[in-house]
Amino acid sequence: MTDMTDHPLLMPDARTKARNAAERRFRAYGLTAITLALAALVWLLVSIFSAGLPAFKQTFITFPVTLDAATLDKSGKLDPVEMAKVTTIGYGKLIDKAFAAEIEAKGIAHEVKPKELGDMISEQAGASLRDMVLANPALVGQTIQFQALANGRIDGYFKGRVTMETASRDKNTSPEKLALADKLRDAGVIAVKLNPGFLTMSDASDKRPEAAGLGVAILGSLYMVVIVLCLALPIGVAASVYLEEFAPKNTFTDIIEVNIANLAAVPSIVYGILGLAIFINFAGLPQSAPIVGGLVLTLMTLPRIIIPTRAALKAVPPSIRDAALGVGASKLQTVTHHVLPLAAPGILTGTIIGLAQALGESAPLLLIGMVAFVKDFPGLPPQGLFDPAAALPVQIYNWTQRGDPGFVERASGAIIVLLVFLVVMNAAAIYLRRKYERRW
Amino acid sequence: MSVIEMKLEREVAAETIKIQARKVQVHYGTNHALKDVDVDILSKNVTAFIGPSGCGKSTFLRCLNRMNDTVASAKVSGSILLDGADIYDPRVDPVQLRAKVGMVFQKPNPFPKSIYDNVAYGPKIHGLTRSKAELDEVVESCLRKAALWNEVKDRLQSPGTGLSGGQQQRLCIARAIATSPEVLLMDEPCSALDPIATAQVEELIDELRSQFSVVIVTHSMQQAARVSQRTAFFHLGHLVEYGETGTIFTNPKDPRTESYITGRIG
Ligand SMILES: Nc1ncnc2c1ncn2[C@@H]1O[C@H](COP(=O)(O)OP(=O)(O)O)[C@@H](O)[C@H]1O
Ligand SMILES: [Mg+2]
Numbered sequence: 001m002t003d004m005t006d007h008p009l010l011m012p013d014a015r016t017k018a019r020n021a022a023e024r025r026f027r028a029y030g031l032t033a034i035t036l037a038l039a040a041l042v043w044l045l046v047s048i049f050s051a052g053l054p055a056f057k058q059t060f061i062t063f064p065v066t067l068d069a070a071t072l073d074k075s076g077k078l079d080p081v082e083m084a085k086v087t088t089i090g091y092g093k094l095i096d097k098a099f100a101a102e103i104e105a106k107g108i109a110h111e112v113k114p115k116e117l118g119d120m121i122s123e124q125a126g127a128s129l130r131d132m133v134l135a136n137p138a139l140v141g142q143t144i145q146f147q148a149l150a151n152g153r154i155d156g157y158f159k160g161r162v163t164m165e166t167a168s169r170d171k172n173t174s175p176e177k178l179a180l181a182d183k184l185r186d187a188g189v190i191a192v193k194l195n196p197g198f199l200t201m202s203d204a205s206d207k208r209p210e211a212a213g214l215g216v217a218i219l220g221s222l223y224m225v226v227i228v229l230c231l232a233l234p235i236g237v238a239a240s241v242y243l244e245e246f247a248p249k250n251t252f253t254d255i256i257e258v259n260i261a262n263l264a265a266v267p268s269i270v271y272g273i274l275g276l277a278i279f280i281n282f283a284g285l286p287q288s289a290p291i292v293g294g295l296v297l298t299l300m301t302l303p304r305i306i307i308p309t310r311a312a313l314k315a316v317p318p319s320i321r322d323a324a325l326g327v328g329a330s331k332l333q334t335v336t337h338h339v340l341p342l343a344a345p346g347i348l349t350g351t352i353i354g355l356a357q358a359l360g361e362s363a364p365l366l367l368i369g370m371v372a373f374v375k376d377f378p379g380l381p382p383q384g385l386f387d388p389a390a391a392l393p394v395q396i397y398n399w400t401q402r403g404d405p406g407f408v409e410r411a412s413g414a415i416i417v418l419l420v421f422l423v424v425m426n427a428a429a430i431y432l433r434r435k436y437e438r439r440w
Numbered sequence: 441m442s443v444i445e446m447k448l449e450r451e452v453a454a455e456t457i458k459i460q461a462r463k464v465q466v467h468y469g470t471n472h473a474l475k476d477v478d479v480d481i482l483s484k485n486v487t488a489f490i491g492p493s494g495c496g497k498s499t500f501l502r503c504l505n506r507m508n509d510t511v512a513s514a515k516v517s518g519s520i521l522l523d524g525a526d527i528y529d530p531r532v533d534p535v536q537l538r539a540k541v542g543m544v545f546q547k548p549n550p551f552p553k554s555i556y557d558n559v560a561y562g563p564k565i566h567g568l569t570r571s572k573a574e575l576d577e578v579v580e581s582c583l584r585k586a587a588l589w590n591e592v593k594d595r596l597q598s599p600g601t602g603l604s605g606g607q608q609q610r611l612c613i614a615r616a617i618a619t620s621p622e623v624l625l626m627d628e629p630c631s632a633l634d635p636i637a638t639a640q641v642e643e644l645i646d647e648l649r650s651q652f653s654v655v656i657v658t659h660s661m662q663q664a665a666r667v668s669q670r671t672a673f674f675h676l677g678h679l680v681e682y683g684e685t686g687t688i689f690t691n692p693k694d695p696r697t698e699s700y701i702t703g704r705i706g
Contacts, residue, residue: 317549319545319547320551322545323549323550323551323612324561326505326543326544327618328536328562328565328619329561342552
């Protein structure tokens with residue numbers, strides 16, 4: 001074998017070495033950037049999920065309650081009007097009594113003052129029991145196994161938010177109550193369970209984070225997204241098709257084009273001001289209503305649908321239009337039979353992403369009063385669209401403003417719900433794009 | 441009028457004139473692309489347009505079915521009569537015209553739909569058939585005329601875009617003849633095809649002549665010589681010479697035609 005070490009091919013020259021080094025450096029930069037981005041994402045997700053997942057579980061206290069006819073139905077006629085006169089407080093007293101009796105029956109020793117035992121149960125419990133009885137008056141006189149929400153502090157204790165140490169400084173609870181809670185858990189009276197109420201119940205007042213749910217916010221957001229879909233998709237597609245396929249190319253359409261691009265970049269809060277001025281002050285629509293939110297979000301979403309739709313229409317090869325026109329299709333037939341179906345995946349993707357943005361938007365909704373505390377569910381559409389409602393992102397904002405730490409957990413849980421909706425929508429967009437992507 | 445021209449005139453009159461173009465001018469903005477073109481296209485003949493690229497062959501072809509209407513900057517003047525009626529008359533609907541004057545494009549452009557739907561599309565939108573069975577028949581006969589039936593009869597529902605280039609072009613021809621046009625315009629239909637597919641399409645053009653007037657743009661003089669009865673030579677927007685294909689190729693009158701045919705301009 002001859003020695004090949006000084007063969008020119010085996011010895012890269014200085015230029016090649018420098019080029020290779022530059023390439024390696026560039027790769028390193030890219031890798032670093034991606035690693036940083038991923039780390040930030042993981043950090044974000046971990047913090048949201050660790051703070052928010054507990055919101056999907058709740059501490060419940062289960063014990064028998066005797067629905068005493070003497071207090072609940074004084075007339076003895078099961079008359080709904082008469083029965084409704086018994087207030088939530090009346091039911092609360094009944095519950096407190098039954099709870100104390102249960103502790104005694106189980107023979108659990110504790111150092112909680114008898115008067116304060118009821119504080120371990122959520123103030124919501126009385127209202128829940130009252131609703132239950134009024135919905136089914138036949139229950140009066142029976143003894144039922146009642147599942148009450150535990151007070152937020154007890155719930156926080158089992159979730160690690162509250163400790164003996166913090167409880168000793170907290171006027172809303174005490175270490176003695178926590179000790180009793182531990183014993184009740186061992187006795188099977190208190191349990192931490194999945195909490196569907198987080199998704200179905202409405203918002204609750206500052207003192208009872210344990211009872212706060214996303215029901216109204218989810219329904220409000222759903223109403224608004226449906227309004228946006230029903231208005232922005234047809235208007236956006238019609239506008240895009242007209243501009244792309246029919247409109248003459250002149251200065252006027254150029255100006256429109258520039259303006260659409262600008263509108264997509266307008267901060268969303270500006271749309272809120274616009275909505276306040278037009279829909280509420282001028283048109284006289286109610287505040288906090290999904291119809292107003294939906295209209296404002298429609299305005300905001302329109303340019304965000306028009307831009308990708310026009311791009312999708314532009315991407316359809318002109319040869320397809322020639323082919324259709326060549327066999328005598330009219331302009332409109334060419335568009336509806338050939339161009340739109342080919343552009344559909346792009347249009348759908350753009351629409352879903354526009355909807356996802358609308359779903360996550362909070363600033364314009366704050367301005368039209370959707371940040372109000374809404375306890376009652378909006379009715380069914382179409383009237384329900386005019387009832388006050390909340391929206392997911394605004395509910396998150398709202399909960400982060402509340403004092404009780406229970407609401408921080410609620411807010412993080414709501415962020416998870418919102419993220420899940422957004423991920424599902426984006427996944428649907430990707431799926432549709434993959435599925436209907438055509439080659440021509 | 442010279443004796444030769446008068447003789448030509450009489451011959452033309454003997455065969456029926458399908459399309460008569462007089463003083464056709466086309467401007468694309470400020471670009472004067474077609475200047476004073478006079479042509480008589482005969483029925484049941486293949487007419488070839490030849491000439492160096494950019495000389496206006498496609499432009500003229502696209503005037504014949506008003507496809508130039510879709511180009512915003514194009515302005516057409518002069519008169520083009522189809523069976524004696526001016527196709528640029530404001531009362532003429534270009535959509536109706538295009539069903540009578542079909543077109544096949546340079547690049548095969550089947551719809552991204554099934555083979556069946558490609559052919560059935562024209563008859564469907566023009567309401568030419570009354571039942572599914574009738575439509576099936578039209579599709580089959582068009583695919584047969586386009587010499588494609590045997591290759592695709594077992595996969596009519598598979599996408600037209602999945603065919604080979606030559607098959608796609610024949611599918612486009614089938615699609616064009618499905619509206620029973622009277623004139624078929626073809627803009628370099630073989631330029632994207634291999635020699636075998638080209639031969640098939642050329643054979644097909646010869647058969648189509650029995651039913652349609654065919655106008656074909658080609659950059660291949662051999663192709664013009666093989667398939668056409670009449671040839672028009674365009675140069676820089678002018679129609680330089682038009683006549684029987686044999687005469688143009690063996691005995692061109694204009695020196696520009698001669699230099700093009702002998703390969704000196706191209
Ligand atoms: N859509 C168009 N817009 C503007 N100019 C065009 C267009 N189509 C063709 N032209 C111009 O018209 C002239 C003739 O083009 P064309 O008819 O395509 O030539 P050929 O088909 O003979 O190669 C060329 O100068 C070309 O640049
Ligand atoms: Mg051309």
